[in-house]
Amino acid sequence: MSCSKYIGCWLSRTLIETGSAKGDGIQYALNAGFQMVFSIEIDPAYYEHCVKRFQGNGRVILMQGDSKEILPEILAKTNEPVTILLDAHVTGPNQKHGEKLCPVIDELKAIIDHSKSDQGKNLRHIIVIDDINWLDGKQEWYGNISVKDIKNTLKDSGYEITEQTKRYCVIQRL
Numbered sequence: 087m088s089c090s091k092y093i094g095c096w097l098s099r100t101l102i103e104t105g106s107a108k109g110d111g112i113q114y115a116l117n118a119g120f121q122m123v124f125s126i127e128i129d130p131a132y133y134e135h136c137v138k139r140f141q142g143n144g145r146v147i148l149m150q151g152d153s154k155e156i157l158p159e160i161l162a163k164t165n166e167p168v169t170i171l172l173d174a175h176v177t178g179p180n181q182k183h184g185e186k187l188c189p190v191i192d193e194l195k196a197i198i199d200h201s202k203s204d205q206g207k208n209l210r211h212i213i214v215i216d217d218i219n220w221l222d223g224k225q226e227w228y229g230n231i232s233v234k235d236i237k238n239t240l241k242d243s244g245y246e247i248t249e250q251t252k253r254y255c256v257i258q259r260l
């Protein structure tokens with residue numbers, strides 16, 4: 087089960103989610119009390135599904151494309167601490183994906199780059215990476231990324247893994 091069901095554990099005013107799928111994570115976030123939810127989806131069919139599902143909901147902003155490109159655009163407009171759920175990846179073979187099968191390392195790099203900018207330097211975001219049980223090369227179609235790669239990416243960034251379960255990890259700026 088996706089940890090998006092428990093996203094209220096990391097409540098802030100705004101959630102940025104990568105990987106909308108059918109929008110269940112968005113709905114959990116709205117129910118949990120996030121005032122604004124930005125969600126990025128690469129697959130046009132899922133994007134259109136979510137457009138219909140959240141039509142007329144002013145608290146939801148949906149964007150279609152590769153999170154590698156769109157996440158930096160959203161961060162560039164972010165000037166407060168937010169919760170970021172990194173959940174963009176294929177969930178099986180032969181599915182739509184961006185430049186990478188799993189963009190999580192590029193997504194982390196975008197967050198770290200923003201945290202070094204004048205606009206982002208004092209912002210302490212909460213980052214949650216879902217489905218880390220699929221990492222460590224157990225699923226070749228996931229992209230062969232390991233938790234070690236995540237730790238190497240975070241090195242010297244000021245961000246650290248503060249909680250790790252079998253399913254997800256939480257990263258915070260200490």
Ligand SMILES: C[S@@+](CC[C@H](N)C(=O)[O-])C[C@H]1O[C@@H](n2cnc3c(N)ncnc32)[C@H](O)[C@@H]1O
Pocket residue numbers: 088090103104105106107108109110111112126127128129132151152153154173174175176177182183184185186187188189
């Ligand atoms: C595990 S599902 C997301 C589940 C959703 N967050 C939830 O809690 O209901 C992963 C989604 O990421 C999408 N995806 C895969 N690669 C992506 C990328 N590079 N950028 C944006 N979305 C991507 C897939 O199409 C899929 O819909």
